[in-house]
Amino acid sequence: MSDTDSLDRRRMALYGWMLLAPALILLTTFAFLPTVTTVWQSLFSRGTARRPAEFIGAENYQYLFDDPVFWQVATNNLIYAGVTIPVSIVIALGMALWANGHLPGRGFIRAAYFTPTMLPMIAAANLWLFFYTPSIGLIDRIAGLFGIGATNWLGQPETALWAIIIVTIWKEAGFFMIFYLAALQTIPPDLREAAVIEGASRWTYTRRIVLPLLMPTTLFVMINAMINSVKLIDHLFILTKGGPNNASKLLLYWIWETAFSYFDRPTAAALTVMVLAVLGLVAVFQFRGLEKRIHYR
Amino acid sequence: MSARAETLPATGLRLPRLGLPSLDALGAWTLALIWIAPLVFAAWAAFHSPRDALAFDITAPWTLDNFAAAWVAAPWLRYFFNTMMLVTTILAGQLVLCTLAGYAFARFAFPGREVLFYLVLLQLFILPEVLIVENYVIVSRLGLFDTILGIGAPYMASAFGIFLLRQAFKQVPKELEEAARVEGCGWLGVLWRVYIPAAKPVYLAYALVSVATHWNNFLWPLVVTNSTTTRPLTVGLSLFAAPESGVNIAVISAATLMSIAPLLVAFLIFQRQFLQAFLRAGIR
Numbered sequence: 106m107s108d109t110d111s112l113d114r115r116r117m118a119l120y121g122w123m124l125l126a127p128a129l130i131l132l133t134t135f136a137f138l139p140t141v142t143t144v145w146q147s148l149f150s151r152g153t154a155r156r157p158a159e160f161i162g163a164e165n166y167q168y169l170f171d172d173p174v175f176w177q178v179a180t181n182n183l184i185y186a187g188v189t190i191p192v193s194i195v196i197a198l199g200m201a202l203w204a205n206g207h208l209p210g211r212g213f214i215r216a217a218y219f220t221p222t223m224l225p226m227i228a229a230a231n232l233w234l235f236f237y238t239p240s241i242g243l244i245d246r247i248a249g250l251f252g253i254g255a256t257n258w259l260g261q262p263e264t265a266l267w268a269i270i271i272v273t274i275w276k277e278a279g280f281f282m283i284f285y286l287a288a289l290q291t292i293p294p295d296l297r298e299a300a301v302i303e304g305a306s307r308w309t310y311t312r313r314i315v316l317p318l319l320m321p322t323t324l325f326v327m328i329n330a331m332i333n334s335v336k337l338i339d340h341l342f343i344l345t346k347g348g349p350n351n352a353s354k355l356l357l358y359w360i361w362e363t364a365f366s367y368f369d370r371p372t373a374a375a376l377t378v379m380v381l382a383v384l385g386l387v388a389v390f391q392f393r394g395l396e397k398r399i400h401y402r
Numbered sequence: 403m404s405a406r407a408e409t410l411p412a413t414g415l416r417l418p419r420l421g422l423p424s425l426d427a428l429g430a431w432t433l434a435l436i437w438i439a440p441l442v443f444a445a446w447a448a449f450h451s452p453r454d455a456l457a458f459d460i461t462a463p464w465t466l467d468n469f470a471a472a473w474v475a476a477p478w479l480r481y482f483f484n485t486m487m488l489v490t491t492i493l494a495g496q497l498v499l500c501t502l503a504g505y506a507f508a509r510f511a512f513p514g515r516e517v518l519f520y521l522v523l524l525q526l527f528i529l530p531e532v533l534i535v536e537n538y539v540i541v542s543r544l545g546l547f548d549t550i551l552g553i554g555a556p557y558m559a560s561a562f563g564i565f566l567l568r569q570a571f572k573q574v575p576k577e578l579e580e581a582a583r584v585e586g587c588g589w590l591g592v593l594w595r596v597y598i599p600a601a602k603p604v605y606l607a608y609a610l611v612s613v614a615t616h617w618n619n620f621l622w623p624l625v626v627t628n629s630t631t632t633r634p635l636t637v638g639l640s641l642f643a644a645p646e647s648g649v650n651i652a653v654i655s656a657a658t659l660m661s662i663a664p665l666l667v668a669f670l671i672f673q674r675q676f677l678q679a680f681l682r683a684g685i686r
Contacts, residue, residue, distance in 0.1 A: 114511070120589055121510030125518065128503035131559035136525045139536035146536065196433075203430035210431070216673055217434035220441060223669045223676075224662050225618035225636045231643050231658040232440040235447065235651060243443065246458060275437065280680070287681045336531050339620040342640055357532065357621070364535045365625060373535045380532050388527040392520070 140381065147374035158371070165375040174351055181266055182356045186334035189273045194326055196278040198319070201285030202311070222280040226339035233272050234343065262352035265345050269353050272340050277333055281326045288322040289315070331387050335380060356380055448655040455652040468656035472642075475653070477630050478660060481638035487550050488623070488634050489616045493609055495558030500608075503559070504567030505593050509579075519568075525561035534625050541626055548632050553623050557616065566608055570601035607679035614676075617665050635661045 147165055152158030169175045204215045221229060236243045237258040245255050258268045292315065300310040338358045341347055347354030347362065354362075356376065364373035447455035448469070454462030472478075506512075507519055530537065537556055538547075546552030574597055582596050598605075620636040627633045633641075639661050643654045669676050 117510050118512035121506045121512040121515070124502040124506035124510065128499045128522075128559040128564060129518070131499065131555065132522065132525055132561075134540060135530065135537055135556035135559070136528050136533070137521075139533045139540060140528055142539075143533065143536045199429075200433065203426060203433070206426060206430075208424075208427045208430050212673075214430050214434045215677070216670065217438040219677065220438060220666070220669070222680075223614060223618075223665055224441075225620060225639070227620050227636045227640045227643070228658045228662045229440070231639070231654050232444045234643075234654070235443060236440065238651065243458075275440070279437065283677060283680045286677075332527070332529070336529060339636075339640075342620075342624075343643055360532075361534060361621065361625070364538075370535060377532060377535055381528060384527040384529070384532065388524060391527075392523070 143374045143377045143381070146371055147378050149371050151369055151371050165371050169372065169375055174354075177351050178354045178356055178359050181352070181354055182334070184266060185270060185273070185355055186331065188270050189277070189334055190327065190330040193274045193278045193281055193330060194323065196274065197281035197326065198285055198323075200278060200282040201289055202315075204282060205286055205289045218279040218282055220279065221276045222283075224276070226276060226337060227343060229272060229276055230340035230343035233268075233275075233340070237268055237344070259345050259353075260349055262349055265349060265353035269340060269344060269355075272344070273333070273337050276337065277330065281330065284322050284326055285319060288319050292318055328387060328391050332384070335384065444655040445659060447652050448659050450652065452650045452652040455655075468652045469660065471653045472657040472660065476638055476642050476657070478635075478638070478657075480630055481633060481635045481661070482664075484550065484632055485617060485634040485636075488553055489613045491550055492554040492557050492616050493612050495554060496560050496563050496612055497605070497609075499559050500563030500567050501593070501598065503564045504571055505597060507564065507568040508571035509597075522561045522564055525559075526565075530556040531621050534622060537622070538625050546626075548627050548629055550632055552626050553632070553634070554616075556622065560612075563608055563612070566604055567601060570604040571597050574600045606675075607681075610676055610679035614665065614669075 148160060148162060149158040150161045150164070200218045204211065204218060208214060224232075238245075244258065248256065256264065258264045296314055297310065300314060305313070335357055338355050341353065341355060341358045345353040347358050357380065360373050360376045360380070363369050363376065449464045449466070450459075450462050451465055451467065503522070507515065507522075533556075541547055541552045541555065544552075544555075546555060578596050578600070579592050582592050587595055618636060619634075620640065623634050624637050624640070627637060630638075639657060642657050
C-alpha cells in the first residue's frame with residue numbers, strides 16, 4: 106500500500122517536472138541567466154580589441170555615482186514615477202466612477218478612456234507631436250488665443266520631462282480604470298442603499314465605503330504603475346530622445362543608449378543591476394501583500 | 403417607489419433632473435473628449451494637406467494624398483506581415499508553455515514546487531525590457547538575432563500566463579478529472595479533455611491581452627532586429643516618424659493611423675470582449 110503510494114508520488118513529481126521543463130528552460134535562458142550575467146558583466150571593464158575586459162569590482166558603479174548625468178537621469182525617473190503613479194491612479198479612479206455610472210453615452214465614455222491603452226506608445230508619441238510642435242502645435246495655437254507666445258515644449262529643459270509625463274498619464278490611466286471598474290462592480294448595491302437611508306452624502310459614501318473597498322485594487326494598480334514608470338519609455342524615441350541636455354532622459358532609455366549607441370555594455374549592465382534592484386524591492390513588497398492575502402483565506 | 407428609483411442608479415446618489423446635464427455627465431464627457439482628442443485630431447490631419455492640417459483649417463478639402471505618400475515611403479505590408487507573424491509565434495509559444503506549466507503548478511505535487519512558483523512570479527518583475535543588454539547577447543549567440551523567433555522567445559514562458567492558467571485550472575472540480583480518468587484518460591488526456599476546455603474564457607482573455615501587448619511592443623524588437631524582413635510595425639513606424647527622416651506631420655499621422663487601424667478597429671468592434679479580457683486578466 107505505502108509502496109504504491111510513494112511510487113505514485115514519485116511519478117507525480119516526475120510528470121510535474123516534465124511539464125514545467127520547457128517553461129523553466131526558457132525562463133532560465135531569458136530571465137534568470139541574463140540577470141546573473143548582467144551582475145557579472147557590471148564588474149568588468151569595457152573591453153577593446155587591444156585590451157580585453159578585466160575585473161574591476163565596483164568601479165563601474167563608482168563611475169556612475171561620480172557622473173552628474175546619472176544623478177540627473179535618476180532624479181528624472183523619480184519625478185516621472187512620483188508624478189505619473191499618483192496622478193494616473195487618481196484619474197483612473199475618477200474615470201471608473203464615471204464609467205460605472207449611468208451617464209448618457211456611457212459606451213463612448215468608456216471607449217474614449219480606454220482607447221489610448223490599445224495604441225502602441227510609438228503611435229501615441231506621434232499623435233502627441235501635433236500638440237507639442239512649437240507655434241504650429243495645437244497647444245500653442247490655444248495658448249496663442251490667450252496671447253501667450255510659442256513654447257518649444259519638447260525642446261526646452263523646463264518642460265520636456267513634463268511633456269513626456271503627460272503622454273504617459275494619458276496612456277496608462279485608461280488601463281488602470283479597467284481594474285477599478287471591475288472592483289466597483291463587486292461592491293454590493295445594499296451598501297449604497299444603506300448609505301442613502303442613513304442620509305450619507307455622496308462624498309461620505311465614496312470616501313468611507315467605496316475607497317476602503319478599493320484598497321486592494323489600488324495596491325495592485327500601484328504596483329503596475331511602479332513597473333510602468335520603469336518600462337514606459339518608448340515615446341522618448343519619438344518625442345525628445347532624452348533631451349534637451351538629458352532633461353527628459355529616463356533610466357531604461359539611458360540603458361538602451363549606453364549599450365546600443367555608445368556600446369558601453371559594462372556601464373549599461375551596472376545601470377541594469379540598479380534598476381533590477383529597485384524592481385526587486387517592488388517584488389518583495391508585492392509578495393508580502395500576496396502572502397498576507399493567502400493567510401487571510 | 404419612484405423616489406427610491408431615483409436615488410438608486412449607480413453613480414450619484416441622486417439622478418440629475420431631466421434637461422440639465424449633471425455635473426458628472428459634464429465632467430465625464432469633458433475628460434472623454436480630452437482623452438480622445440489626440441486621436442481624433444491626428445485622424446483629421448491625416449486626411450488633409452499638410453498645410454491645411456497645420457493651419458487648422460476646418461473647412462479645408464479632404465484628401466487621401468498623405469496615405470498615398472506614407473504607403474509608398476515604407477514597406478508597410480511587410481511590417482504588417484512581420485507583426486502578425488510575431489504575435490502569432492509568441493501566442494502559440496505562450497499557450498503551449500503556460501498551459502503545461504500552469505497544469506504542473508495546479509495539479510502536481512512535487513518537492514520545490516512553492517519555491518519554483520515564486521521564482522516564476524519573480525519574472526513579473528525582471529522584465530524582458532530591462533534585460534535588453536544581456537538578452538541581446540544571448541539571442542545573438544543562439545543565432546536568433548534578427549529573426550521573429552528571436553523577438554518572441556523571451557516572452558514565451560510568460561509568468562503572467564502561467565499564473566493565470568494555474569488559477570484557472572485550480573478552480574476546475576477534481577470530480578471532473580476523476581470522471582475522465584475512469585474513462586481511461588491519461589495525464590495529458592485529462593489536460594486536453596477537462597482542463598483546457600474548462601479554462602476557455604481565460605485563454606481567450608489571455609490571448610487578447612497578449613496580442614495587444616506584442617502588437618504594441620517596441621524596445622526589444624528595436625534591439626534585436628535590423629532588417630525589413632523582421633522589423634515589426636512599431637519599429638518601422640518609429641524609423642518612419644523619426645525627426646531626422648524629415649517627413650511632414652500629416653504624412654506621419656497617416657502612417658500612424660494605418661499602423662494602429664487593425665487593432666483599433668478590432669477593439670471598437672469587440673469592445674466588450676476586450677474590456678472583459680483585460681478585466682479577467684487583471685484580477686488576481
